[in-house]
Amino acid sequence: MSATANSKATAAPAAVAGAVDRSYPARRTLEAVAAPLAALLLATAAFALFLLALGKSPADFFDLVWQGAFGSWFSLQNTLQRAAPLLLTALCVAIPAQLGLVIIGGEGAFVLGGLAAAVAALPLDGVWPPLVQLVMAAAGIAAGGAWIALTGLLRARRGVNETVASLVLAYIGIALFNHLVEGPLRDPSSLNKPSTWGIGDANMLGPLPGTDLHPGLLVGVIACLLCWLLIYRTATGFAARVTGGNLRAAQLQGLPVGRLIIAACALGGAFAGLGGMIEVAAVHGRANASLIAGYGYAGILIAFLARHNPLAIIPMAVLLGGIGAAGGLLQRRLGLPDATVVVLQGFIFVAILASETLYGRIAWFQPRGGR
Amino acid sequence: MGALETVTVAMVAGALRVSTPFLFVSLGECLTERSGRINLGNEGVLVLGAMVAYATSYHTGNPWLGVVAGAIAGALLGAVHGGVCSLARVNDVAMGIAIMLAGTGIAFFFGKPYVQPVAPQLPRLPLGFWASAPPVKSALSVSPLFFIGLAAAFAMHWFFRATRMGLRVRIVGDSADAARALGLSIDRIRLFATAAGSALAGIGGAFLSLSYPGSWNEGLSSGQGLMAVALVVFARWNPLNCVIAALIFGAAGALGPSLQTVGVTKGYYLFYAAPYVVTLVILAATVRPGRALRGMPGELSIGR
Amino acid sequence: MLSRRSLLSGAAAGGAALTLGGGLRPAQAATLTIGFIYVGPKDDYGYNQAHAEAAAMLKKMPGVKIVEEEKVPETDDVEKTMESMIQLDGASLLFPTSFGYFDPYMLRTAKKYKKVQFRHCGGLWTDKDPMNTGSYFGYIGMGMYLNGIAAGYASKSKKLGFVAAKPIPQVLLNINSFTLGARSVNPGITTQVIFTGDWSMPVKEAEATNSLADQGVDVVTMHVDGPKVVVETAERRGMYVCGYHANQAALAPKGYLTGAEWNWITVYKMFLADAQGGKALPNFVRGGLAEGFVKMSPYGPAVSAEARKHIDAIKAEMMKGGFAVIKGPLKDNKGALVVPAGTAYPETAIQLESMNYLTEGVLGSIS
Secondary structure: OHHHHHHHHHHHHHHHHOOOOOOHHHHHHHHHHHHHHHHHHHHHHHHHHHHHHOOOOHHHHHHHHHHHHOOOHHHHHHHHHHHHHHHHHHHHHHHHHOOOOOOOOHHHHHHHHHHHHHHHHHHHOOOOHHHHHHHHHHHHHHHHHHHHHHHHHHHHHHOOOHHHHHHHHHHHHHHHHHHHHHOOOOOOOOOOOOEOOOOOHHHOOOOOOOOOOOOHHHHHHHHHHHHHHHHHHOHHHHHHHHHHHOHHHHHHOOOOHHHHHHHHHHHHHHHHHHHHHHHHHHHHOOOEHHHOOOHHHHHHHHHHHOOOOHHHHHHHHHHHHHHHHHHHHHHHHHOOOOHHHHHHHHHHHHHHHHHHHHOOOOHHHOOOOOO | OOHHHHHHHHHHHHHHHHHHHHHHHHHHHHHHHHOOOOOOOHHHHHHHHHHHHHHHHHHHOOHHHHHHHHHHHHHHHHHHHHHHHOOOOOOHHHHHHHHHHHHHHHHHHHHHHHOOOOOOOOOOEEOOOOOOOHHHHHHOEEOHHHHHHHHHHHHHHHHHHHOHHHHHHHHHHHOHHHHHHOOOOHHHHHHHHHHHHHHHHHHHHHHHHHOOOOOOOOOOOOOHHHHHHHHHHHOOOOHHHHHHHHHHHHHHHHHHHHHHHOOOOOOHHHHHOHHHHHHHHHHHHHOOOOOOOOOOOOOOHHHO | OHHHHHHHHHOOHHHHHHHHOOOOOOOOOOOEEEEEEOOOOOOOOOHHHHHHHHHHHHHOOOOEEEEEEOOOOOOHHHHHHHHHHHHHHOOOEEEEOOHHHHHHHHHHHHHHOOOOEEEEEOOOOOOOOOOOEEEEEEOHHHHHHHHHHHHHHHOOOOEEEEEEOOOOHHHHHHHHHHHHHHHHHOOOOEEEEEEOOOOOOHHHHHHHHHHHHHOOOOEEEEEOOOOHHHHHHHHHOOOEEEEEEOOOHHHOOOOEEEEEEEOOHHHHHHHHHHHHOOOOOOOEEEEOOOOOOEEEOOOOOOOOHHHHHHHHHHHHHHHHOOOOOEEOOEEEOOOOEEEOOOOEEOOOOHHHHHOOOOEOOEEOOOO
């Protein structure tokens, strides 16, 4: 895993060089910003050529992307709203990744979290709404956490590969979700769109003051900040990174590797489950197939783009949200098929991921003196 | 026919019909992973292969040219994956997901005009000519691609065991240090293995659009390319086991619809999830804790 | 929005938009901008294509600008799409065409944009919903009944098959209508239904069709978003097939009997005429064969003269109005009486939109 190798490699020289080379941390941050930006430029240039070859005007295209994603308060809100669920599903990948685990089954935790939250609200008719919302959040967190913890358990206790286990469990989770929503938990009055009973208007999460944005954005940003603190500022986070860097060393140090694995998976799944709860409580008002919208899978990509750094997840989620928000405008104004933005996403992500190779290659960004 | 018989015939038929794309993609993934690299992008390769194969068959009237074109498209996309991943520090899991997006995006973008037209389909071998019961006859009407896939599995098995090139792929996959000591060109071998693996995945896509279900549209793949990663672990990185894994997966996939025809109509979502449950149970039952998987290439990034 | 536009219709086209203060509104005040939103690709040979084809026809009419977006999921994405069409394109009439868009997404957006008109395909609008919303749908179950008659004549094994996505009322009505149509020809006919669980699942749809064929079923029909795979698989297995959503005759030149198709252009033209004429748009619109909301595919070669005569006669009945497919006494497939003798539900009956049973003769269950 190069991502975890990175954090180890960058952390160690920083400690040594820090005393002499005071501007190194700033330059290191700059490097982490400059590389993906350069990649973004390169990808858009390549995509412009693609458009030219098709006889479309790249200028119009990028103008519309700007208009649709960031150009107005409405567009910006559109972008941020699309980014909101992705913040939490990306954490479901980024946290286990600190231990070197590749979890790609966040979708299952997300939908089951949403379902558990919707069901938890049912018996609480007439209870004070904030309390109901808390119970829903707890249910979502528990369901999502348990689902990914199952992957962690299989990994830690049985040695089953976590990537495969989480993927397969996501399919199973979605099947379970569909079975429950269209069977035992179905509200018979949900006619042509099978759903659970509604949680009630009173229990819905309202928009953030002065915006149309639901609180999921705020929750996601706070979660990212907290995770950053957990990973980079606590002993547990340090233990996790050591384990991710070198499993054998961690075991020799007596770190509880198995428990760390299960805990990291549970925490990641908890965030995905919370994401599902927010979708239910802020958007849908009930659990149904609308929850299966691929947020879990999009989260994988964002986490890797952010190199599993919770703070970097925020801009990457906004980038993906922005492309999604612009997609509609491109279809309408340029008559391009919806797949156009998928191609653009592909170009951008290939370039940003390839830009990893630039780290450490440009001398100016590297530590000076010391040694 | 009795219920049990019906379901059995349906599962055998399903295994023969549905397994072929799984077989090709898992063989391709197996080759790539044996060289020490994982390619989650084979989902995108599969979809692109399906589109290109369909379009080529439509324009040339020759479905076999479509298969070749699907393989070439797959190899090109695989080469992008292999090329970018050979740069230092680039993560192959993440790149695979980006390639998956790029591949499906390109396939959908250029595939729009081919949803309506009907392209010539691959022929089938009527191996059930002797049978009188139509279900058996139909079940045994098998695509030649299935046998080509079988042949490819044996060829790959022989390739790994008995050829110099196969040995090199294995060394590169098991220990980059050893490969370097032997003076092998790691990047070039992995590039080759990734492109060749994706060419196989592209043929899997061609099967979807030119044989079964035999039609091009955007919902064509339901995750066969992603599941290949699971199938390869299941198969312990052995090409011959890939055949068994693909057959089991295909048969399990036929379970849902055929159970409904014999009156088991409740909980069909759960039956549809049968292949995944089977995969998970077999994985959990066969691996040993605290030990790397038998057969797993040592250089594989997901394998630590 | 509409009235403001018609007030300004005399103003010079160029500057009108700016004086409205609407920033990005397109220039011509007299142009009516209509937004179409599809849940799947526009060219799926099925549900979405039926709408998109009508939208394409509408595009050619004077004074209309069409904006379209495909593959919009049934999440807050569709709210944002509608808002974007309103805010950035100046759309004043929206057609979100997927059932799942209705509640809560469209209703919520409609409350925010009271001057924009929303008309939804398939929803069950009631007068409790905002007055700037509404729903339209077609009685395609009638077409499925006629499909059933064609199937009843064509079938030799007396076993029919139905590949369905999910057991929801719209689908159940189609399954029941198809079965009742076939059983009006021969009461011994049964219909085996297979639910695939999702609206677009090509491999499962093909598997379902094959397992129906293995069971001796010789006529199939379907209710999934894109019927292409079922029709093609049926043709390859030598079965007869009845189409749905759009005309799929080209995919099965031998086995295609007939098909129940949408004819949305009738509905959209009607809304357009009202909007351009400054009239209030109706909130609840339904229509069937007589109104031209639904039509039948031309007969395929395998439909016998006798079958044609029978279907034409029933169709003529239907065109007069009041024809009831679902009428008592009617039992469900577990033997319970669901419609008592003497009760009849013509196509307009609202009870049909909440159907929750499979009639006698259907093999399968609503899980």
